[in-house]
Amino acid sequence: MKVLSTLAISFIAIAAPAHALSESETNHSFANTKILPSGVSSVDGQLESESVDFYTFSSFDPGNLFTVEVNSQSFDPLLGRLNDFGKILETNDDQSDNNVLPILTGKIPATGNLNLAVSGLRDINLIGDHFESGSYTLSLKTFIFPSSSTNATLVNGSFETGNFTGWSTLGSTSIETATFNSEPTDGTSQALLSTGGATFDDSITEKFLGLKTGSLNNFGKGQVTKGSTIQQIFTAKAGDILSFDYNFLTNEVLSPINFSDFSFVSISSSSDSSINSLLELADVSNATSTTSLTEFFKETGFQTFSFKLPTTGTYTLGIGVVNVGDTAFDSGLLIDNVKFTSVPEPSFGLLEFSALALLGLWKKTYPKYNTFAKKRV
Structure with a gap:
């Protein structure tokens, strides 16, 4: 069941409709x-x-x-x-x-x-x-062109609000439940991005995600036509593990002209310009399961993507799905359980306590060396 319709875009102003x-x-x-x-x-x-x-x-x-x-x-x-x-x-x-x-x-x-x-x-x-x-x-x-504000931490990663709160969206996006015939991996909701409906071309998608012109074509799949994306900006610490579950779905068939629709993730940091990753999640060749009960013929089944954040700072996460070569057959991407797992900082108090405990044990075990040490002092 779709509980959010196509073009759920954050921070937009839609022109007031006039009478027909x-x-x-x-x-x-x-x-x-x-x-x-x-x-x-x-x-x-x-x-x-x-x-x-x-x-x-x-x-x-x-x-x-x-x-x-x-x-x-x-x-x-x-x-x-x-x-x-x-x-x-x-x-x-x-x-x-x-x-x-x-x-x-x-x-x-x-x-x-x-x-x-x-x-x-x-x-x-x-x-x-x-x-x-x-x-x-x-x-x-x-x-207006959608933009994103920075969240103090990653929010609404499992879309349990029933909408895209915390995210900016571009294209054909919706919130789905288990009635879509694919079970969410966390909670009762999941996001669906589709290449069918109100989708946007590669140049607009790249601008939305802050990618260089031609980045999506550089995957070598062919000429990217149109697609849909979501984006969130948040702060995180060095060593945190960013992860999410995804299921790539498609009606496209691989052929000699190779219209290989694909899904992707982009991760960049405004705090460190050297962090700028654009990675493929899955394409038509990976959708080997032909028993999909969704509106698509084939799927990969849910997989997990993970990425270790190298520095502390502000990160932009983008996830998308695009058509390649044509717009004749749709592909989609289900997303759920977007999160980052924080690595706890070392506690000096705990280390100090452990060191003192070990020293006390050493003194009890070797008392004669303690006496010697005191005399030397």
């Missing part, structure tokens, strides 16, 4: 795109067979993130995004393996405008090559 406008039936070409007034974030339309509806959402803050989706109960829509010259930037038909309604995500360009097109099934060239028709709603949400 109705489309104009003259907007069947990019040259005649319907320019929506400033602040409008929703429009109701009626798609005709062999036609495309074009819209321009205007006056949004450049650099903010967005999600835009089409909802229809009467036909299978396709959603496209274009630049200011009408060139197609991307299209989406199904937002996930379990949802045929389209969605697009990204960053508001410098112009503050988004050019969008609504068409029918498989019309990837946006020329009206379809026979779909019916009513729909096109909806846009914008929000």
Whole structure:
């Protein structure tokens, strides 16, 4: 059972939705795109067979993130995004393996405008090559780039609050229970990250986690497309062991073109710039169990990741899952029991007591040496 929906993002400001406008039936070409007034974030339309509806959402803050989706109960829509010259930037038909309604995500360009097109099934060239028709709603949400505050210690590591308190999230994230058909390893809740739904491309993911551009492609799996991540910043001591349980799930199949979706963890320290680790957790080749009872076909089963923190300071932990090469098949990552085990500092009082006890035992065992020692003093 999902108890937190897609795009549970900490520290965001979502644009207040305006009432839905109705489309104009003259907007069947990019040259005649319907320019929506400033602040409008929703429009109701009626798609005709062999036609495309074009819209321009205007006056949004450049650099903010967005999600835009089409909802229809009467036909299978396709959603496209274009630049200011009408060139197609991307299209989406199904937002996930379990949802045929389209969605697009990204960053508001410098112009503050988004050019969008609504068409029918498989019309990837946006020329009206379809026979779909019916009513729909096109909806846009914008929000500031998510950021994280520093916690005094790692909090909500088992997600038992039922939400992402203490974490910042980006993409398609939810809290799951045992009804997901995978038992949490600690308590009754676990986090699920998915590559299906409102996910974001590698450049946005890398910026969110503070990674260098191209870091995710450097794993050598292929071109990373979109994914989801969570992040927490906390303080810890040298020698503490950071650990968590994870289960990588996928519907992807390894093929000659090797679309190997994967999951990863990033650990960095603002106190020591030399601590900057980006490590793979699992990929499609590791998902050998085909008896998954979840919505995914295959999984690794729960594994444990651990990392010894080398210095005392402030750490940033990032965990994510990404699609590689395409967005046709979803992968996911279950996470639970995120914690660090503190190594106790040596107690001088205890050591001093132990030394005195040993000295007392030595004196009782060898009294003649004690006398000698006193005479020498």
